[in-house]
Amino acid sequence: MNFKDLHFGKICAEDEAREEPLLLKNCFFDSENRIENLISKKKSLILGYKGSGKTAIYEHLRLNNAYNLQIVNLTIADFPYNNLKTVVSEEASASKFPLAWSWLLLLQIISQVNNDQSSGVQYNETFQASKRTLDKLGLSQNLELKDLVLYSGKKHFKAALGKALELEFSSDYKRTSAIHFFVQKLKLALKGVTSKGKHIILIDGVDEIIVRNTFEYEIIAGLVKETNELNNYFSVNNIPVSIVVFCRTDIFDKLPLANKNKIRLGSCININWYENYVGNAESELVKLINFRCSKQASKKIDIAKLLPSKIYDKDTVHELLDHTRYTPRDFVMLLSSIQQCVKGNVVKEPEVIDGLKCYSIDYFLNEIKDELTGHIKDTGGEALIQALGSNRVREISYKGMCEIFAEGPLLKKQNANEILTTLYECGAIGNIGKRGRETIFSYKYKNRNSVFSPKLNLILHKGTWKALNVG
Numbered sequence: 001m002n003f004k005d006l007h008f009g010k011i012c013a014e015d016e017a018r019e020e021p022l023l024l025k026n027c028f029f030d031s032e033n034r035i036e037n038l039i040s041k042k043k044s045l046i047l048g049y050k051g052s053g054k055t056a057i058y059e060h061l062r063l064n065n066a067y068n069l070q071i072v073n074l075t076i077a078d079f080p081y082n083n084l085k086t087v088v089s090e091e092a093s094a095s096k097f098p099l100a101w102s103w104l105l106l107l108q109i110i111s112q113v114n115n116d117q118s119s120g121v122q123y124n125e126t127f128q129a130s131k132r133t134l135d136k137l138g139l140s141q142n143l144e145l146k147d148l149v150l151y152s153g154k155k156h157f158k159a160a161l162g163k164a165l166e167l168e169f170s171s172d173y174k175r176t177s178a179i180h181f182f183v184q185k186l187k188l189a190l191k192g193v194t195s196k197g198k199h200i201i202l203i204d205g206v207d208e209i210i211v212r213n214t215f216e217y218e219i220i221a222g223l224v225k226e227t228n229e230l231n232n233y234f235s236v237n238n239i240p241v242s243i244v245v246f247c248r249t250d251i252f253d254k255l256p257l258a259n260k261n262k263i264r265l266g267s268c269i270n271i272n273w274y275e276n277y278v279g280n281a282e283s284e285l286v287k288l289i290n291f292r293c294s295k296q297a298s299k300k301i302d303i304a305k306l307l308p309s310k311i312y313d314k315d316t317v318h319e320l321l322d323h324t325r326y327t328p329r330d331f332v333m334l335l336s337s338i339q340q341c342v343k344g345n346v347v348k349e350p351e352v353i354d355g356l357k358c359y360s361i362d363y364f365l366n367e368i369k370d371e372l373t374g375h376i377k378d379t380g381g382e383a384l385i386q387a388l389g390s391n392r393v394r395e396i397s398y399k400g401m402c403e404i405f406a407e408g409p410l411l412k413k414q415n416a417n418e419i420l421t422t423l424y425e426c427g428a429i430g431n432i433g434k435r436g437r438e439t440i441f442s443y444k445y446k447n448r449n450s451v452f453s454p455k456l457n458l459i460l461h462k463g464t465w466k467a468l469n470v471g
Contacts, residue, residue: 003306004342006293008332011363017059027295028060029288034269035060039067039198042242044231045224045263047249048271049445050207050371050426051329054246058204068197072112074145076223077205081216086153088179096176097222098229103179104148105230106186108201109241110134111142118196130189133164133182190239201243203227206251220247221255228267249448250425274326274446285324285331286317303335308349316352323356323364323462325427325445330463333363360466368464371426372419384419388460389468395432398454417454424452428464431456 009023010016016024028035034057037043048054062071087100113119114131121127137160143151151157161178206220227243234241249270257263264270273285286303293301307316324330338347338355369385387404398420405416423429430443433456441459442450460470 001293001297001299001301002345003303003347004339004345006301006303006306006335006339007296008289008335008339009292009328011329011333013053013055013059016056017063021063023292023296024056024060025063027292028056028064029291031284031287034271035067037269038244039069039200042231042235043267043269044228044242044244045252045268046244046246046271047252047264047268049249049325049327051325051327051367052271052273053328054207054248054271055204056328058202058246061200061202070112070116070195070197070199072108072199072201074108074201074203075205076145076203077208078146079205080146080149081219083149083153084219085215087149088176097219098226099176099179099183100152101223101226102183102230103152104145105201105226105243106183106190107134107139107143107148108145109199110186110189112199112201113190113193113195113241116195116199118194120192120194124189124192126191127189127193130185133185136164137161187233190234190241191237193239193241195240197240199241201241202246203244204246206245206247217251217255220251221257224252224255224263225257225259228263231267250444253448272448273328283317283321285321285326285328288328289331289335307347308352311349311352320352320356323359325443325461325463327445330364330367334359337363357466360463364461364463365467368423368426368428371428372422385468388464389470392470394465394470395457395459397457401458420454420458421452428461429458430461432459433457 007023010019013024034046038046038057038061046054046057058073061067061069062073084097084100087103088096110127110130113121113127121131137157138151139148161175161182164178164182203223224245224247227245231242233239252260252264273283275283289303290301293303304317307320310316311319320334321331324334334355337359338352340358341351341354343351365385369382372384387407391400391404401420402416405419420429424431425444427443427445430441431450431453433440433442433453442453442456443461444450460468464470
């Protein structure tokens, strides 16, 4: 099979799930047994950078009936964050967010379990009593997550809570106490639930959030914390339910969580495709592509053998990977870009170089622009990209970058350090320095603990070079 005949995949898992579901279902690469760990060990969190494959796991589980799962897909991409502040209490408080999430998630779970004919809840009086109470509260219908938030925050719902507790609606009546009481009742109602297939709640959409206020981080932190707590409760009581949150690593690292490292080590599946390896052909990203192509072709495919051995007098696979941020999305789009430039049955070095240029212009630089959305005002993103291109250098000092900001009329209003930190966080730039005679390159995707340093020179990521005419 020739290189131009291969199919590497779509730009995102949502597109694959919609247009080519069999690709995600049957050609899913899982060398680290993430699916098994997710299902059997009740992990509550999937962490990975943008484009690392979090949503691919989400869609693979949704499409695959072989796992015997009963799945609920929840998205918080268009979640009414401001309204969540008043679900539990009229006064917004970060300490109330976990309780609010517990209430919302348990309502979803109760609804899911109630529709499961094998759950045995029809014979569970505690469950049925809770269900009757929810009916009185107007929560008998299957509401979307955002609709539950809006409904739970209304004043007439507070009155309904009081009536359900046989209390008078008065000024000293505390909604927090009522919600806490019902949360405990709902948790007790799930004890004794059985099922032929495990119930799993998948929560996606955190990647779509542009966090502008501290309270949004606090709300996401409350979700992560309460998801972990509920999963522990389900596990201890043998309840066949688990909840999984899909979250970007960079967002998780900024969450105000007291036990962040405990959650990361004990309840998390971390997706990291970067390896400090020597044998680049054995990279996990290369294995992923080889696996996908081999499954589709029904024979062994080695992508390295279909490409010229060297470009720019360097190992081709190594050089291609260095043009990515070591994510499946970047690598798939790079190979697809090269494929568009191949004319014959044998891939030639100039065609690979043409593909790198197309990838840089049409994909990589646009990804960086997307990352700047919400961080840079007006048309400052375009102005910054133009300024970087006109400078015609790959490496520049922090002082030099600040001068670029000072000279541009659209960039003067921007916070240079904030923007450069954002570029570092998304892998558009790195730091370059010396350790003795050795040159050291630092990129966030290679070491999540690294931070942007204004004391070191900045270097543009190779993926931007062709688009900015610096390489």
